[in-house]
Amino acid sequence: MMRLLAWGAFLLGVPIFLLPLLGMTEFSLSMRRGVYSLDAYRSVLADPAFRETFLYSVVLALFTIVFGVLLVVPTAYWVRLRMPGLRPVVEFLTLLPLVIPAIVLVFGYIRLYNTSSFLPLTGSTTGTNILLMFGYATLALPYMYRAVDTGLRTIDVATLTEAAQSLGAGWATILARVILPNILVAVLSGAFLTFAIVMGEFTMAALLNRPAFGPYLQIVGANRAYEPAALAVIAFAITWACMGLIQLVTRLTPHMRTRP
16 A cells, blocks of 8 residues: 555656656747757857856865865764764754855855955955855755765774774874775765755855856846756756766765675
């Protein structure tokens, strides 16, 4: 009975999910009257602003992922190894970005790091980019931390650490050559989710006046008809490509580990 209910919910959810997507895709192909074409996609891809904002967001996403890994992996590892009693506190803190709106976070950043503050990050392009990266890392923190923490639960952290220390390894070596390779799938899962968040985020980039992909989507949507649908399809494809990569890495990693 439960299996039938599950299949019923699945069959009911598929059209609810697919029909709007199919309608949006069909509309994005209808720029040329009376025939389907890729004109809207060509128009978008030929726009210099698209290439500029897309590249900017990709680069910023990569920096955000590196920063997130350097922040979260040592923290989650140390909490699990030495301070397990603090896990509820750390988990609560990492959940705060889900309940605090992005607009509140960015206004707090602007207030703290404006040109009249002790650390005027908004006074330069580089400083503003760094501030935006911190904001993106904050938004992605709940997903990155939980992915890494789940990966750490699958391995015996204490035994691996003791074995590495008995061979003379330092903390940096343990993290880089023992812990990280064993939770690589979890880290990549958090990285792909971070990438998807950065590519679609609007509020922080718009209020910090940075040329990111999210604000570009809004500008195109306010001034054109068919191109916004094409951009929405592209953004949707990017998100699902990230999810597919998570599944692919998850499937391939066990086979790679078992190779001689």
